[in-house]
Amino acid sequence: MTEPLVVLKDVQKHFGDLHVLKDINLEIGKGEVVVVIGPSGSGKSTLCRAINRLETIESGTITIDGKTLPEEGKALAQLRADVGMVFQSFNLFAHKTILDNVTLGPIKVRKVKKADAEKRAMELLERVGVAHQAQKFPAQLSGGQQQRVAIARSLAMDPKVMLFDEPTSALDPEMINEVLDVMVNLAKEGMTMIVVTHEMGFARKAANRVVFMADGQIVEENTPEEFFTNPQSDRAKDFLGKILTH
Amino acid sequence: MGEILRDYDVLGAFWMTIYLTFFSAIGALVIGTILAVMRVSPVSVLRAAGTAYVNVIRNTPLTLILVFCSLGVLYILEINLADPQSPTSIRDNAIRWAIVGLSVYHAAFVCEALRSGVNTVPLGQAEAARAIGLTFGQSLTQVIMPQAFRGAIAPLGSVLIALTKNTTVASIIGVAEASGLMKEIMENETASFAVFLLFALGFVILTLPTGMLFTWMSQRLAVKR
Numbered sequence: 001m002t003e004p005l006v007v008l009k010d011v012q013k014h015f016g017d018l019h020v021l022k023d024i025n026l027e028i029g030k031g032e033v034v035v036v037i038g039p040s041g042s043g044k045s046t047l048c049r050a051i052n053r054l055e056t057i058e059s060g061t062i063t064i065d066g067k068t069l070p071e072e073g074k075a076l077a078q079l080r081a082d083v084g085m086v087f088q089s090f091n092l093f094a095h096k097t098i099l100d101n102v103t104l105g106p107i108k109v110r111k112v113k114k115a116d117a118e119k120r121a122m123e124l125l126e127r128v129g130v131a132h133q134a135q136k137f138p139a140q141l142s143g144g145q146q147q148r149v150a151i152a153r154s155l156a157m158d159p160k161v162m163l164f165d166e167p168t169s170a171l172d173p174e175m176i177n178e179v180l181d182v183m184v185n186l187a188k189e190g191m192t193m194i195v196v197t198h199e200m201g202f203a204r205k206a207a208n209r210v211v212f213m214a215d216g217q218i219v220e221e222n223t224p225e226e227f228f229t230n231p232q233s234d235r236a237k238d239f240l241g242k243i244l245t246h
Numbered sequence: 247m248g249e250i251l252r253d254y255d256v257l258g259a260f261w262m263t264i265y266l267t268f269f270s271a272i273g274a275l276v277i278g279t280i281l282a283v284m285r286v287s288p289v290s291v292l293r294a295a296g297t298a299y300v301n302v303i304r305n306t307p308l309t310l311i312l313v314f315c316s317l318g319v320l321y322i323l324e325i326n327l328a329d330p331q332s333p334t335s336i337r338d339n340a341i342r343w344a345i346v347g348l349s350v351y352h353a354a355f356v357c358e359a360l361r362s363g364v365n366t367v368p369l370g371q372a373e374a375a376r377a378i379g380l381t382f383g384q385s386l387t388q389v390i391m392p393q394a395f396r397g398a399i400a401p402l403g404s405v406l407i408a409l410t411k412n413t414t415v416a417s418i419i420g421v422a423e424a425s426g427l428m429k430e431i432m433e434n435e436t437a438s439f440a441v442f443l444l445f446a447l448g449f450v451i452l453t454l455p456t457g458m459l460f461t462w463m464s465q466r467l468a469v470k471r
Contacts, residue, residue, distance in 0.1 A: 054373055072288070074381060081379025091374035094469045095393050104388060105378035139470035150374075157378055 005030045005161055005192050006051060011060035013046065020046050021057065022216040028161070033193045035203040035224070038213035039239055044196045047213065048165045051194065052083040065160055081109045084154030084162035088169050090146040092138035092153070098125065099134040102153045110157065117156070124152040128182050144175030148182055161192040168199055200243070204228065212236045247440055250431060259427035260448050266344060266413040266423060267452075271406055273349025278356025282394075283386060285357065286364050296357065304354040308347070308415050315347040316340065316419035336420070344416035348409065355405045363398025364390060368471075396467045403460025407453045424448060 004027040011024040020043040028034050036044045049055040051062060053069050053076060062069045064083060070076045092101050102121035106112040112120075125131040128148035130141070138146055147167055154162055164183065168176045180202050187193055187206040197203070203210055203224050210227040212220040214235045220227065231237045250256070284296035303311070319325050320343055327346070328338035367390055375385035395402075417426030428445040432438050 052377060054377065072382075077376070077379050077381045077384075079379075080377055083377075085374075085377035087370060087374065087377075089368075089370050091368075091370035093371060093374065093389055094471050095396065105380070108384055108388060109379040137470060153378065 007063045009061045013057045020216045031190045033187045033207045035207040036196045036211045042213040043216040044213045048196045082160045084159035086164045086167045088166040090150045105157050128152045143171045144178045147179045164195040259424045262423040267410045269345045270348035274352035274356045277353035281357035282360035300354045312347040315343040340420045344421045352409045359398045359401035363394035366397035367393045399464035
């Protein structure tokens with residue numbers, strides 16, 4: 001593995017009585033694509049959101065590129081700018097055009113000039129295949145298009161690592177592939193990615209490693225091929241048995 | 247009726263109503279926005295202060311607030327908002343304190359309208375704003391408040407209509423607005439019923455278009471999700 005970019009050490013979190021993250025230790029190397037899978041309620045989304053502190057943790061440390069996640073404030077905002085995040089529900093800014101969605105971060109956070117930000121935004125929109133929709137509003141686009149814009153919005157910040165929190169779970173089946181294609185290309189270009197997903201095809205095609213979570217714990221970690229063909233734990237066997245039989 | 251319109255400055259009185267409404271609306275919007283930001287801020291002291299303001303002011307009669315501004319602040323504490331030496335100082339002080347009182351009072355309602363607007367903005371919008379590295383202030387000004395204002399247009403319109411009508415309370419501290427003139431005319435003349443209708447019509451002319459404009463804007467500017 002290359003040098004670690006994201007390191008989670010002894011991370012613990014509760015939601016009330018529920019222990020959602022139990023002794024999480026995980027290292028993600030530069031350029032690595034890690035897919036996190038597991039049954040719902042296993043804590044995989046929480047894990048993903050904890051990495052840019054949308055969820056706070058109770059103990060343990062999370063470091064990104066050597067820097068520990070700071071407390072809420074300017075320093076945290078700066079760190080988040082380096083961590084792209086793609087949500088299940090897209091979360092495009094509903095009152096802004098597609099183009100403005102992509103340029104907002106670069107202009108306000110990176111202080112890029114408007115013209116430069118727009119030029120780069122158009123390149124990114126071109127890359128994800130929605131450049132011709134640049135002047136529309138999010139509600140006018142399909143889910144798949146919105147999610148690709150969300151990816152472009154994250155890319156516009158030149159993130160060191162990108163987090164995907166179930167990016168295709170809210171999409172109609174025929175739109176899933178257009179989003180996955182963009183993600184596969186990103187992976188090929190060497191982007192460091194942490195992807196929470198149920199898309200086994202994506203995991204097989206693009207992931208370097210699969211992390212299987214259940215009940216707040218990392219139960220098993222392996223290469224996709226090993227994991228899918230030869231799972232070690234009973235929990236993983238049970239889970240794969242349920243989802244792969246259909 | 248013609249005599250009344252000739253002998254009394256009805257248009258001037260309604261102009262004062264518009265004047266009070268305009269400046270009080272701006273004041274209420276500014277204070278109300280600050281209060282709304284306080285009430286949604288992560289700082290508990292600010293939240294508590296905002297809540298206390300709204301609870302105290304919203305539950306106090308406007309008459310009390312204006313009388314307090316006039317008798318309490320102006321005459322007892324002697325805080326002037328106009329040069330006391332100027333020949334129009336009594337009139338100017340009354341108008342300006344009326345604007346302050348109206349602003350302070352309606353700010354509580356603007357705050358609640360905006361807060362209901364903030365509640366129309368899904369949590370994911372704030373998360374996405376933070377995730378691209380915007381600070382709390384930037385998330386608020388770039389993402390949350392623009393959407394909250396659009397979601398709050400209809401209730402803000404109701405506040406503005408209420409404000410227009412509530413300017414009549416300013417007559418009790420001596421501001422010569424429409425209702426004050428109506429009382430004066432009714433005391434001096436006999437055509438009471440016609441006078442009443444005249445002034446009622448005047449207020450409808452002011453508020454009806456306001457309501458229609460805000461309804462139109464709330465549909466036009468609504469954030470499509």
